[in-house]
Amino acid sequence: MTETDKQTEERIFDAATEVFIEKGMDGARMQDIADRAGINKALLHYYYRTKDHLFNAVYEMIAGQMFKKFGPVLDENLTLEQKIRFFLREHITFLQKNPKLPSFILNEIHRNPDRIRKLIQRIDINKLWNTLESQHREELKRYNITKENLPQFMTTIAGMSVFPFAAKPIIASIMEKMGYNFDDYIEHRKEYAADFIINAIIK
Amino acid sequence: MTETDKQTEERIFDAATEVFIEKGMDGARMQDIADRAGINKALLHYYYRTKDHLFNAVYEMIAGQMFKKFGPVLDENLTLEQKIRFFLREHITFLQKNPKLPSFILNEIHRNPDRIRKLIQRIDINKLWNTLESQHREELKRYNITKENLPQFMTTIAGMSVFPFAAKPIIASIMEKMGYNFDDYIEHRKEYAADFIINAIIK
DNA sequence: TTTATCTTTGACCATCTGGTTAAACTATAT
DNA sequence: ATATAGTTTAACCAGATGGTCAAAGATAAA
Numbered sequence A, B: 001m002t003e004t005d006k007q008t009e010e011r012i013f014d015a016a017t018e019v020f021i022e023k024g025m026d027g028a029r030m031q032d033i034a035d036r037a038g039i040n041k042a043l044l045h046y047y048y049r050t051k052d053h054l055f056n057a058v059y060e061m062i063a064g065q066m067f068k069k070f071g072p073v074l075d076e077n078l079t080l081e082q083k084i085r086f087f088l089r090e091h092i093t094f095l096q097k098n099p100k101l102p103s104f105i106l107n108e109i110h111r112n113p114d115r116i117r118k119l120i121q122r123i124d125i126n127k128l129w130n131t132l133e134s135q136h137r138e139e140l141k142r143y144n145i146t147k148e149n150l151p152q153f154m155t156t157i158a159g160m161s162v163f164p165f166a167a168k169p170i171i172a173s174i175m176e177k178m179g180y181n182f183d184d185y186i187e188h189r190k191e192y193a194a195d196f197i198i199n200a201i202i203k
Numbered sequence C: 001t002t003t004a005t006c007t008t009t010g011a012c013c014a015t016c017t018g019g020t021t022a023a024a025c026t027a028t029a030t
Numbered sequence D: 001a002t003a004t005a006g007t008t009t010a011a012c013c014a015g016a017t018g019g020t021c022a023a024a025g026a027t028a029a030a
Helices: A008-027 A030-037 A041-047 A051-068 A080-097 A101-111 A113-121 A125-142 A150-166 A168-177 A182-202 B008-027 B030-037 B041-047 B051-068 B080-097 B101-111 B113-121 B125-142 B150-166 B168-177 B182-202
Strands: none
Touching: A008 A030, A008 A041, A008 A051, A008 A101, A008 B008, A008 B101, A030 A041, A051 A101, A051 A113, A080 A125, A080 A150, A080 A182, A101 A113, A101 A150, A101 B008, A101 B101, A101 B168, A113 B168, A150 A168, A150 A182, A150 B150, A150 B168, A150 B182, A168 A182, A168 B101, A168 B113, A168 B150, A182 B150, A182 B182, B008 B030, B008 B041, B008 B051, B008 B101, B030 B041, B051 B101, B051 B113, B080 B125, B080 B150, B080 B182, B101 B113, B101 B150, B150 B168, B150 B182, B168 B182
């Protein structure tokens, strides 16, 4: 199936995704999206009434992809240590294929903090913690992970995989200067990050 | 000295800093900046010829503030462990007072990666590594920090302090939902991050 | 006081931008 | 074949936006 065979709506959506990720909501131009989709600007408004509608559609999809990676890891029948390794490997691999998503999302949550607030208010955090505790009571105690410091721990893990992509232009420049390469740095990070975290909590 | 006593150029610069940090380059409006500075839009162009000029001036200042924190820590006469604690305390305290800087910078380096690339090409990384090694040869060996994995280690530290602010709307929502509070989370992070890193490398 | 230089302003402009409209085209069902 | 509904287009519009300009004020030197 070639690009031109795709249905118009899908072509628009794909083009919009590209442009919004590249330029952000404010920097994106409807004309640019129409051009990339190979259609007229009016047709764009025919399928998605406004720029906001189109952006929301794209954002929902991307945010969904980004956060759904956090869920399934809890269901696997693994030790906590294995889950940490599993998550970091999976999440960094996902970001390898979608390296611009972190800056897109990080940017959007600042432009419109209320959207993410409402989304998070829907999560039942107590239930999540209870699930985690029932599965790993011993390990959590041994690693000194409590309900109180769980946010510290979780954001540390998330930062380990997300930050390198959010700061990619800086890190890539440094790697280049040192004669190394950003892709190798990322590949290596899957293991480095996991080892680092395991070491920190085992102590 | 009240706001109105300030010289025009300074008032413009301060207003522009506010607006650019809040909205980013694309989202910022010259009219908005002029209004906040309490002046005419034409006067704005009199002092800073174009939006680009004005943005560059603001960016230089902010990037300077952000990165100069990384330097002096090397000069202090401290153990490596003390330096790590010192840096995280200082840097997180700085970000507490300027919580929107991370997303501003992270956003700008993606909008214009070339600027940061040129800036980093000017740094002498070999010299930096030699300095570090001459001061902490034993510790680096003991902690298994090599020239090759230094970027992994440095980005881990940077991420520890920067990521929570870059993802603040998410983290603040989660803390709120759990009945905690983002400011306490940050205050606690100064110690948590340092302990976490020290534990990870001591193993 | 006059002159020259630096500030500040209101009015204005060209261009860009998101969005609309009416008409033309296409496919499908009757 | 014709009516109907869905799709696509060219032309257009109102408002926003970055930027300009000529003239008026302010300041200080001569």
